Amino acid sequence: MTETSSMAPAQQESGSQTLAVRASGVDRAFGGVQALRDASFAARPGEIHALAGENGAGKSTLIKVLCGLIKADRGTVEIFGTEVSRVVEPAARRRMGVATAFQELSLLPDLTVAENLLLENPPRGRLGLVKRRGLGPAAEEILGRYGVDDIDPRATAADLSVAQRQVVELVRVLAGEPRVVILDEPTAALADRQVEWLAGHMRQLRDAGSCVIFTSHRWREIEALADRVTVFRNGTHVATRDTLSEAEAVTLMSGRSFAGAYPELTTVPQRESALRVKGLHSGRLHGVDLDLRRGEILGVGGLAGQGQRDLFLTLFGAQKARQGTITLDGKAVAIRSTKDAIRAGIAYVPEDRKAEGLFLPLSIRDNIAAATLSRRNTAGFVRRGAERTAVGSIVDQLSIGKGRSTNRAVDTLSGGNQQKVVMARWLLTDARILLLFDVTRGVDAATKHDIYELVGKLAAQGRAILYYSSETEEIAHLCHRVLVLREGRVAAELAGPVGDAERIVAASIKENHDA
Numbered sequence: 447m448t449e450t451s452s453m454a455p456a457q458q459e460s461g462s463q464t465l466a467v468r469a470s471g472v473d474r475a476f477g478g479v480q481a482l483r484d485a486s487f488a489a490r491p492g493e494i495h496a497l498a499g500e501n502g503a504g505k506s507t508l509i510k511v512l513c514g515l516i517k518a519d520r521g522t523v524e525i526f527g528t529e530v531s532r533v534v535e536p537a538a539r540r541r542m543g544v545a546t547a548f549q550e551l552s553l554l555p556d557l558t559v560a561e562n563l564l565l566e567n568p569p570r571g572r573l574g575l576v577k578r579r580g581l582g583p584a585a586e587e588i589l590g591r592y593g594v595d596d597i598d599p600r601a602t603a604a605d606l607s608v609a610q611r612q613v614v615e616l617v618r619v620l621a622g623e624p625r626v627v628i629l630d631e632p633t634a635a636l637a638d639r640q641v642e643w644l645a646g647h648m649r650q651l652r653d654a655g656s657c658v659i660f661t662s663h664r665w666r667e668i669e670a671l672a673d674r675v676t677v678f679r680n681g682t683h684v685a686t687r688d689t690l691s692e693a694e695a696v697t698l699m700s701g702r703s704f705a706g707a708y709p710e711l712t713t714v715p716q717r718e719s720a721l722r723v724k725g726l727h728s729g730r731l732h733g734v735d736l737d738l739r740r741g742e743i744l745g746v747g748g749l750a751g752q753g754q755r756d757l758f759l760t761l762f763g764a765q766k767a768r769q770g771t772i773t774l775d776g777k778a779v780a781i782r783s784t785k786d787a788i789r790a791g792i793a794y795v796p797e798d799r800k801a802e803g804l805f806l807p808l809s810i811r812d813n814i815a816a817a818t819l820s821r822r823n824t825a826g827f828v829r830r831g832a833e834r835t836a837v838g839s840i841v842d843q844l845s846i847g848k849g850r851s852t853n854r855a856v857d858t859l860s861g862g863n864q865q866k867v868v869m870a871r872w873l874l875t876d877a878r879i880l881l882l883f884d885v886t887r888g889v890d891a892a893t894k895h896d897i898y899e900l901v902g903k904l905a906a907q908g909r910a911i912l913y914y915s916s917e918t919e920e921i922a923h924l925c926h927r928v929l930v931l932r933e934g935r936v937a938a939e940l941a942g943p944v945g946d947a948e949r950i951v952a953a954s955i956k957e958n959h960d961a
């Protein structure tokens with residue numbers, strides 16, 4: 447372990463090689479929120495540099511300052527030694543070779559993939575006129591160069607899945623072969639296979655001398671990819687290191703330390719069945735049986751795309767089953783709509799906070815209270831006092847927005863804090879069955895830990911929890927039992943805690959090995 451220095455990187459590196467990016471003494475506030483304070487950051491050409499920090503630490507804000515989307519209130523920004531602090535124009539930065547992929551995808555939804563890819567640099571004929579007919583082949587060539595064969599360049603961006611949109615956004619950024627490439631949580635929406643794909647291209651750019659900067663809440667990725675890591679806390683640079691263990695990183699990011707990454711599974715499920723599913727056919731599911739008991743955390747594992755999402759959506763009434771029965775507390779029920787599901791005491795907490803859950807302009811309090819309003823209404827009035835107490839307690843428990851007012855609009859929160867709001871909303875309801883679908887995506891390590899503990903507490907209260915995560919490790923550690931889905935069926939059942947994620951992976955691909 448070599449600690450390069452705990453000094454601010456901009457000072458530390460002055461006088462050495464020309465830096466690709468250098469920010470020093472940067473302040474930036476949004477209304478009363480000081481997102482960056484005296485922030486410093488420096489990255490070299492030919493390195494992959496991870497920017498780590500809790501939700502709300504200021505990573506996205508720093509990225510927006512670096513790429514010229516917003517202006518710093520104070521401080522300087524240099525790109526390859528040229529001061530650009532006064533230029534607030536992403537196009538000017540792009541001309542200097544800085545390309546950025548943002549957390550909120552910036553594809554234009556009504557345009558095709560080809561138009562999005564070639565918006566800035568369309569193919570032109572001899573007279574300089576845009577060759578509309580040339581768009582398709584040019585886009586196909588670019589996608590082909592990056593080995594992307596499952597996206598049609600003629601498809602409209604809005605019709606793509608979130609992961610596909612992210613891939614197009616990344617191809618658009620990579621294809622310019624930028625000297626500085628900045629990726630804000632590029633893997634949050636990607637499947638494992640796509641993460642590998644991206645990692646390969648990031649390394650290629652680095653090896654060709656570009657400076658690659660990225661953010662991630664997955665330590666595994668940072669460890670595997672980054673040459674150096676910078677940690678931010680509360681809008682300020684805390685450390686820049688060549689190597690860093692996860693435990694140290696979490697302590698630096700949050701100021702607290704953890705004995706272990708996962709809490710011990712101490713509860714035992716009750717005997718009674720809370721939810722029984724027989725012969726479920728829906729989407730990719732071809733005859734799934736399961737029995738979820740009260741107080742049980744039942745993991746749903748398997749490679750991505752084996753029907754996990756279909757299972758969750760169908761149980762929540764958001765997708766229609768072709769066949770099968772659902773029994774709740776021993777009684778057969780028909781769940782034809784999300785209303786039916788909510789009435790039956792089922793809550794679904796999704797990972798895609800923007801598409802599936804939040805009213806962005808409304809306050810944190812209103813968003814969290816949305817699912818419980820009917821319960822606490824007396825004669826049509828919202829009991830504001832009761833609401834404030836209930837919301838306040840869950841906000842504290844998940845440390846949403848660092849103790850600031852719950853009257854703030856949700857769209858002023860960082861991405862991870864928005865995810866916590868979705869989670870809080872459903873946890874406040876009386877739901878007896880919780881369908882938790884990849885709820886820790888884009889959430890920082892300390893909060894993940896809070897969520898794990900919360901899931902344990904909810905199970906201890908007797909709630910029945912169906913748990914899916916794109917991080918198989920979580921399923922291996924948190925669940926009493928794990929069902930492994932393969933091609934729409936339960937291929938294996940493992941007693942938990944499984945402990946070793948490899949066992950779940952092995953069960954997911956067993957058939958392929960056997961073949």
Ligand SMILES: Nc1ncnc2c1ncn2[C@@H]1O[C@H](COP(=O)(O)OP(=O)(O)OP(=O)(O)O)[C@@H](O)[C@H]1O
Binds near residue numbers: 476
């Ligand atoms: N447009 C805005 N209006 C008000 N506050 C904002 C705005 N953008 C960011 N903030 C606030 O600035 C702080 C830093 O947010 P930022 O998005 O930079 O964090 P982050 O480190 O990228 O977090 P995450 O990992 O959750 O994406 C947060 O407190 C956030 O609520």
